[in-house]
Amino acid sequence: MRLAVLSGAGVVCLLILFIVSRHSSSELELGHYYQHFCDTPGSNMPAAQPSNSKRLRLLLVTPAMASDIATLLCDRASVREQFSGVEVSWRPRMELSANDLVNENYDVIWNREHFLTGLLPDLHDYYDTLLHYDNYAVFWLSLQSTPVMTAEYFRGRRIGLLSDVSSHTHHLLPLRSLKAVNAHQGDFDPVFFDDTSALYDSFYRGEIDLMTGGLSFASEDQPVYRTLLDNSATAATFFIRKELHRPQLRCDIIDALELLAPLWQGIESHPHGSEAC
Amino acid sequence: MSSRKMLCMATGVLAITLIASVLSVLIAMTSARLDIQAQLADQLPERLSEAMRYSFADREVFAHVNQQISEDLAQVRIKGLLPVLESCQIRLIRLTQHAPENHALSADTGNIAVNWSRGRGIDQAEFALDCQINFPALIGSHVAIALMLMGIWCLLPAPLGTDQKRLSDVLLDHGIPAPAVQQILQKTTPEQLQHLIEDPWFILAMRKFANAEINLDSAFVITASAPTVSFFHSAHQVVIHGITIILPKTPYFYFAWYALQRRQNTHEGWILNPAVDRPDRRLATTLINLMERFGGHQKAINDLKEHGLRSKILDQNRNKIKEELVAALGDELAAGFLFETERDSRSSRYRYRLCCPPSNILLDTPTI
Numbered sequence: 001m002r003l004a005v006l007s008g009a010g011v012v013c014l015l016i017l018f019i020v021s022r023h024s025s026s027e028l029e030l031g032h033y034y035q036h037f038c039d040t041p042g043s044n045m046p047a048a049q050p051s052n053s054k055r056l057r058l059l060l061v062t063p064a065m066a067s068d069i070a071t072l073l074c075d076r077a078s079v080r081e082q083f084s085g086v087e088v089s090w091r092p093r094m095e096l097s098a099n100d101l102v103n104e105n106y107d108v109i110w111n112r113e114h115f116l117t118g119l120l121p122d123l124h125d126y127y128d129t130l131l132h133y134d135n136y137a138v139f140w141l142s143l144q145s146t147p148v149m150t151a152e153y154f155r156g157r158r159i160g161l162l163s164d165v166s167s168h169t170h171h172l173l174p175l176r177s178l179k180a181v182n183a184h185q186g187d188f189d190p191v192f193f194d195d196t197s198a199l200y201d202s203f204y205r206g207e208i209d210l211m212t213g214g215l216s217f218a219s220e221d222q223p224v225y226r227t228l229l230d231n232s233a234t235a236a237t238f239f240i241r242k243e244l245h246r247p248q249l250r251c252d253i254i255d256a257l258e259l260l261a262p263l264w265q266g267i268e269s270h271p272h273g274s275e276a277c
Numbered sequence: 278m279s280s281r282k283m284l285c286m287a288t289g290v291l292a293i294t295l296i297a298s299v300l301s302v303l304i305a306m307t308s309a310r311l312d313i314q315a316q317l318a319d320q321l322p323e324r325l326s327e328a329m330r331y332s333f334a335d336r337e338v339f340a341h342v343n344q345q346i347s348e349d350l351a352q353v354r355i356k357g358l359l360p361v362l363e364s365c366q367i368r369l370i371r372l373t374q375h376a377p378e379n380h381a382l383s384a385d386t387g388n389i390a391v392n393w394s395r396g397r398g399i400d401q402a403e404f405a406l407d408c409q410i411n412f413p414a415l416i417g418s419h420v421a422i423a424l425m426l427m428g429i430w431c432l433l434p435a436p437l438g439t440d441q442k443r444l445s446d447v448l449l450d451h452g453i454p455a456p457a458v459q460q461i462l463q464k465t466t467p468e469q470l471q472h473l474i475e476d477p478w479f480i481l482a483m484r485k486f487a488n489a490e491i492n493l494d495s496a497f498v499i500t501a502s503a504p505t506v507s508f509f510h511s512a513h514q515v516v517i518h519g520i521t522i523i524l525p526k527t528p529y530f531y532f533a534w535y536a537l538q539r540r541q542n543t544h545e546g547w548i549l550n551p552a553v554d555r556p557d558r559r560l561a562t563t564l565i566n567l568m569e570r571f572g573g574h575q576k577a578i579n580d581l582k583e584h585g586l587r588s589k590i591l592d593q594n595r596n597k598i599k600e601e602l603v604a605a606l607g608d609e610l611a612a613g614f615l616f617e618t619e620r621d622s623r624s625s626r627y628r629y630r631l632c633c634p635p636s637n638i639l640l641d642t643p644t645i
């Protein structure tokens with residue numbers, strides 16, 4: 001009986017111990033990791049502080065070179081004169097709204113012109129073109145054989161696509177090409193990816209048979225077979241707020257964006273109204 | 278409490294404190310880890326997905342994300358009903374591509390792993406949770422729990438051994454209720470009880486204890502008492518083997534009168550019953566003296582003076598004495614202090630005396 005009572009008390013104590021010892025954390029609040037900040041030298045305002053008016057905000061379509069662009073701009077005198085810091089963001093472009101454009105939430109925006117004018121027809125009342133690019137070529141790529149533009153070729157093949165419907169190179173153009181050769185849904189095996197890096201990685205690992213890409217895409221280890229899909233794809237354009245009219249600031253921004261040049265290898269860029277640079 | 282028992286208690290408290298503390302910390306750490314893991318699993322994949330959406334190379338985004346996550350998770354507020362953990366920090370250890378599946382909680386390292394799907398593979402973020410233990414709260418609360426458990430242990434009756442169980446059954450068979458049996462077992466060793474249980478006076482005393490007529494110590498005093506009968510005339514009570522019996526006045530004085538005769542060993546204690554038709558006035562004298570001296574009933578005294586000692590009255594009082602003693606002691610034990618009888622060869626009448634030897638009769642006034 002003594003043992004039974006003690007066992008009962010032990011079980012109750014264990015239960016109580018279990019209940020009172022359980023710990024939980026206060027609600028975790030993770031920030032958005034699609035932006036990079038830096039403070040301009042001499043600024044005593046933390047860059048991460050949400051003070052949009054005093055920060056130079058760039059909206060790009062890739063995190064490539066983001067920290068280098070921010071650092072370079074933070075060091076420029078023209079930026080220091082007007083801004084306490086620089087924010088380079090690669091927020092998903094489908095999240096960009098007409099409100100963002102009307103309110104001029106971003107100082108520099110990298111996107112296709114037709115997408116932005118779709119959101120805000122009088123875009124040019126708010127933004128100037130900073131850098132314009134020539135059309136570029138998009139190819140079907142394979143590590144196995146040269147792609148053939150027939151429905152028969154695509155039948156049963158695993159085709160890597162970005163799930164982002166605004167992506168020309170990795171979503172719209174390949175689907176348009178497949179439709180053009182009468183390869184319908186079900187004939188091929190589409191594999192959707194959330195990000196370009198995962199798409200490329202899967203391609204290299206042989207998890208997909210085909211994907212699309214520009215001329216700059218290459219593999220160090222093995223040959224990449226190409227077939228032209230579109231020779232005149234519309235490249236994205238850099239826009240800048242009209243209010244940021246100081247030539248030196250525009251020149252410095254163009255200079256910083258040159259860090260992205262390897263991405264548009266072979267595509268000619270045309271600065272607008274910045275001949276002084 | 279003996280020093281050995283004290284040492285045993287202290288060891289018990291220490292052991293329970295240690296075990297409960299370890300358990301508590303384990304529960305706290307595991308529950309905190311699971312909670313954080315669930316929260317991270319809920320938020321992190323989306324945050325990473327939007328951060329890496331347009332990345333051409335994981336490495337550059339991972340480096341950036343690593344720094345940002347570390348800042349977000351540098352200080353995590355941990356709460357629990359019993360604040361075993363003081364504060365915690367979460368460190369991002371690594372972001373891995375193509376992690377093994379079903380590896381949510383890294384069992385080997387105790388790290389937190391958050392998996393998410395990317396294309397056809399699984400990526401993984403691995404975090405380390407470092408917490409500081411709140412030792413005052415941990416030790417204080419668990420010492421209290423240990424003391425409580427040890428207190429319960431001490432308050433509960435010890436489990437019965439084989440011998441004790443057998444002896445307990447014997448006591449129960451004698452009609453002694455279980456709670457009283459438990460107390461008796463606590464007060465005696467099995468060896469003592471084995472000896473006592475064969476003593477009918479012990480059984481009688483324990484029944485009286487069980488009926489709350491006496492306490493347990495008095496019951497043991499009764500058991501150990503000498504087999505004597507003591508008379509206290511002023512209170513009209515006899516104490517037999519330590520048990521006090523208050524008799525009605527008149528039977529008491531008849532009893533005392535027999536005892537006096539036996540103690541003085543006059544005619545070896547025998548008193549011949551008077552003939553039915555001839556009351557004995559000589560015998561009545563000593564009884565009248567005894568009653569008058571110690572407050573006997575006047576009516577009984579007058580009756581003796583008027584009619585002398587009559588056989589019928591003598592029989593009635595002996596019967597009353599027997600009735601009272603049997604009620605108090607039971608047939609078997611009362612018998613040793615009641616009357617023995619034999620027929621007188623000369624008169625053919627019966628004569629009576631107390632059974633017990635004269636040396637076992639104690640009178641507060643040995644003579645009249």
